[in-house]
Amino acid sequence: MMPLVILLVSIAGLVSFHPFDGYFRFTLSVAMLATLLLYFERLSVIKVSAISGGFMLLFRTAVKYPFIDAALTDTLIHNLPAFGYYLAYAVLFKALKVRDYTGNMPALVLLLSICDIASNCVELIIRWELFGRSLETILTSVVAMGIGRSILAVIGYYSLKRYRDFVLAEDYAARYAELTLIIARLKAELFYLKKSSANIELVMEKGYTLYQKLNADHPGELAQPDSPAAQALAIARDIHEVKKDYYRVTRGIEEILNVAESEDGLPLAEFFQIVEQNTKRYLSSLDKPVTITFDYSGSGELITDQYYAIVSILDNLITNAVEAVGPAGVVAVAGRRGGGRLTLTVADNGPGIKPEEIELIFAPGYSTKFSEITGRMSTGLGLSHVKNLAESLGGEVTVTSSPGKTIFTVFLPLANLAAIG
Missing domain, CATH: 3.30.565.10 (Histidine kinase-like ATPase, C-terminal domain)
Incomplete structure (x- = not known):
């Protein structure tokens, strides 16, 4: 899961613009990062953010270096403050316990905005781009972008959650339909099992009646294993065992159906x-x-x-x-x-x-x-x-x-x- 998250964050980072003269830029990567951190609650905030920041540093250096007249070290140094942004964002995200507020949309937007705005300020301080510029202009841009990206992140999170709920609901409906059909078939089979049980009971009674008649007509032959009376009694006993097996099966199915059935129509x-x-x-x-x-x-x-x-x-x-x-x-x-x-x-x-x-x-x-x-x-x-x-x-x-x-x-x-x- 983590490689996929890092890849998505990196791809979102391709959408960017430079609001001031310099290396500082705004991207959509943090909106993607926040969305995924909220949705996948098992992901480590610090680990994912740090690896994403490191990957973004290497990615920007690799893309930029071939087209500028500067040393590789200088290119890395110019992009290194962005890594500081991701570390600051992760620390604030975890310290403010942002995931605890997923059920409160206004609070969630506010906390994500604070994380974004503060992390941008950290990056700007590292770059020394706050000095010699209009503080009002910089803060206005940073605050507006922080709120905007936070709203996008919250929309993304709730969209993913809604889609997941929709898929789960569809899956539940499909499973419910299959279960209903299975129970319907069990009901039909139970009907025939009960019908067969009644027939078995009747055959057993006939077998036992035959034994009684043979034993009455030929007294004393029961002691002989091969006598008709002894064979009729053995058959009646075997049928009785089959009847007991049928009874256990039907009772077991009935118990299952009683649990699965709805009492209401x-x-x-x-x-x-x-x-x-x-x-x-x-x-x-x-x-x-x-x-x-x-x-x-x-x-x-x-x-x-x-x-x-x-x-x-x-x-x-x-x-x-x-x-x-x-x-x-x-x-x-x-x-x-x-x-x-x-x-x-x-x-x-x-x-x-x-x-x-x-x-x-x-x-x-x-x-x-x-x-x-x-x-x-x-x-x-x-x-x-x-x-x-x-x-x-x-x-x-x-x-x-x-x-x-x-x-x-x-x-x-x-x-x-x-x-x-």
Whole structure:
């Protein structure tokens, strides 16, 4: 960081002018130095200022020496007072604890002005340029320049800080959107885990019932490891262990989600924006120019606590639509509120779905897609997720399709969305 700061200060030093006859000059380097010292609080004031002053001394000597008829030593001596300026500025900056006043703009400008004015006076005294000149003229110039450069430094500092806050806010929003989508997917998976747990419980009960029946029909065979009764009991026990593992997993996910979830609902517009942001990031990672639009202006002031389910529904439908369309595909996503329900639509201009496949697309495991890298078929769970999540909210999913146009529509009753407003 320090080399970059010194380089920026040196470049700013190229902007200069000589207010009086002599070697004394005003530059923008001190405004740049003050800005960076305020912004990067970990930088050593004395060290950075001293190295910057030394570098400026060498830089000015190297630039000036080839074009004047003077010895190298004389050129160094003429520019040496500028090094004194930087040392004086650093000492005053640290002594006045300027960094402690970054939250008070008037005080900050005043303290920086004092540092600048006093340091210029030190340089002028070293150069003996205060003698034989109009003190009023010199001080007027020094004070005006000191205040002007201090204002520039403060503007620069607050601009950098504002930009940093803006970048951090954008980063936070992106992370929040990603977290919401992850939680939505976890919610969908948890739904299926619970459903599987119920099925496992039922299978375990059937296995144990089978064991009881076999043991009743053939008493005494339980002692034989290979008997049907013993095998049925072993199966029931194994299923019971699987059930306990499922229970631990579901409880662990539920605990995570309970911590991550907000107890309050979110406006529909907010999680539509989350889906939109994540979709754009997803599209940017694909080598496939797809145009996608979002319209949720008709959702009103809908607020719901079922946003994870809705995000998961939209995410799956949008992903399917993007995969279905060609390189110049168009996908349109919309949300509408009316008739006591929320209507979500995802339309695309892909090749469409064959009539004989429409009844099959919501079946778990059904898919016509495969990975171009591994050659494996897709799991076919996306639309099954959508159907089950919609039905768990008391809604339904419909699809209409023809070559060049496919529309998935999800109807969700507002009464089941804990809607407000």
